[in-house]
Amino acid sequence: MGLKKKPVTGMKDILPAEMEIRDYVLNQIKETYRSFGFSAIETPCVEHIENLLSKQGGDNEKLIFKVLKRGEKLDLASAETENDLADSGLRYDLTLPLSRYYANHAASLPSPFKALQIGSVWRADRPQKGRFRQFMQCDIDILGDATNQAEIELILATTTALSRICPNNGFEVRINDRQILKAMALSSGFAEDEIEKVFIAADKMDKIGEDGVKAELVEYGCSDNAADKYLELMKKTSETSEGVRQMGELLAGFLPEQAAENLAEIMDAVKEAAGNVRLIFDPTLVRGMGYYTGTIFEVAMEGLGVSVAGGGRYDKMIGKFTGMDTPACGFSIGFERIVTILLEGGCKVAGEKVKEAWLYEKGLPAQRLAGIMKEAMDRRAEGRVILVAQMNKNKKFQKEQLSKDGYQEFKEFYKEELKR
């Protein structure tokens, strides 16, 4: 029987050139976070179906690859729905497994716990260009730290990692707080139960502009006046902590007392510790996920305008699983997006090793070849990358292919010395 040569629908084989870039990015991320005291962890790719369907994943729960029960547990005759057939599934994100992991192991983990989790996740999304059904996620979380030290560390570590990956590009961190967003709405005259809608409209600023946002707000039944006031507050972007403190004064009576100062401190500390990070208080930043409770942030690569990392504080999520609230703050790096940017040459990779190909003529005496192998071993021990390969009949084509694979230096060995 012939085998199916293509990968399953929506998933991809990764060729050597892309693997080099993926490994390079992974190494930079791991080394950086490790230097900040983050600990790598791993959870199985397969998760209990009950956990996956526990309403923590939003729409992702519709996209689960479910795993069939095995042996006697699979009772096809009496199965009525597909959920009778599956006892587990492939994880659709790393946050749910992290919550389970923390609930399971908190007693043997340091507090606060700084976790780095890198792994594949699966979503049975409609296949489309550049989006795959198996992809890598890369999450950093600090669990058990209620102070803004968590935010400061996450921003410093993430911008350090991104700067190591793309040393020639600048990065821009936009920061906000869900509490400020809420106070902005309340102080503008919106009611408590309108806030959710206000966030959804405000989140579209990038796409539909000020007029569009205003139109949506008015459509929700808000007064013209409230909408204008809210839009006015959204303009108070600032690159200094002073701007945040002023916003705090404007929102006095609507904002918890320490909230603005908390954010201002984060800005000051990041600037003090990392002078090269461009940090912007941005009252238009909302971020989609419903579970954020405080600070939110997003990192964009300058010049490209796309977000390459984002996250925030979500103090109420772990409690839903463990029954006890645990302060939590996290960042997710857009691993696949960064790989795409590197593949398309959007940023230069630093420090590639020179790769040499040593080609030998067919029929070279075994002893001479052994000598060549020995020399290659010595050079590799010095840190060089050396491929030893038999010369093909079409040497020119062979070298072209090797060049495509990144080999820049060639050495040739012939039976007769004269040919060299």
Add this chain to the structure above:
Amino acid sequence: MGLKKKPVTGMKDILPAEMEIRDYVLNQIKETYRSFGFSAIETPCVEHIENLLSKQGGDNEKLIFKVLKRGEKLDLASAETENDLADSGLRYDLTLPLSRYYANHAASLPSPFKALQIGSVWRADRPQKGRFRQFMQCDIDILGDATNQAEIELILATTTALSRICPNNGFEVRINDRQILKAMALSSGFAEDEIEKVFIAADKMDKIGEDGVKAELVEYGCSDNAADKYLELMKKTSETSEGVRQMGELLAGFLPEQAAENLAEIMDAVKEAAGNVRLIFDPTLVRGMGYYTGTIFEVAMEGLGVSVAGGGRYDKMIGKFTGMDTPACGFSIGFERIVTILLEGGCKVAGEKVKEAWLYEKGLPAQRLAGIMKEAMDRRAEGRVILVAQMNKNKKFQKEQLSKDGYQEFKEFYKEELKR
């Protein structure tokens, strides 16, 4: 709803201490193979069910985690067997996906192609101590090279990787050839159709000893004389290529002409290029898998006696999928076994970085804390690992826990300088 805290049956969460060892082993493997010109590749964890059930996996095909069809494709009402419900499954090894990958991409890969594939595989085995249903495999294969250069490179690269992982342990490579095993049986008087059984009996030498093997051979209906002659040949272990050449002479007429010389050359070349590798021609080495066609080899860690890597030549396998035979030779490193040895202290890990924990008293002024963060950033840029964390009330317990996590140096920061 409460979440299930334990991982799914038979799979495990990996704690930080084990992750450090896993990452260390992975890095050594990747760097070493890369220096030999191997290219990392990746295939999806999910594979077509038709491929997984194509009889290349032996008993592993009974242990597949099958993935449920989705949407309209899942027709529960008309499904008669479980295979009507699944369109894919989790891979049970990396060799089958490698064959599919090579069939799919050969045109854009160099020839010969030197592949390094590291990834998780899944087998729904009966859960037992130390064996898990998700585990890591690490395979190195050279595809498209019919010469013994492939074997030489694989042995050199693998022993180099193992020596880097455990620099203080010796390694022993045992090597044989399926053709020699076959010729040994034929020259002893066994018939062609008895060879399979002879291999199975010979493979048990470790466990049941010479008498046991002889008893099994005689039980199969072999003559006492044939069994004795075969057992005599099995004793011709040798640490020099001369021993292999002598075996070739003993088997003249039964062994293809170049076979012994081919193996002798491998031994000479490996010794020339890597003087520290102990290489033993071992006529008792069989290795279980049926697909080997030529050289076979196994690496053991000296002192522990367990095999940590094994492999061989399998020139007929890829042809079963592509319709065109492709010479192939590969090594599989026992990744999980090596991690276990390291976890149990069986070999010392080299070059661990010193980890420092900087603890600050609660309530330290924000500006002072920012200065500490800045200093930590500078030290990290120099390559140090520094955790900055708030001091817990029970500082002693906190430090004990951090020590367990590998932090050896501590620095403390107080509000009042005097307390230091």
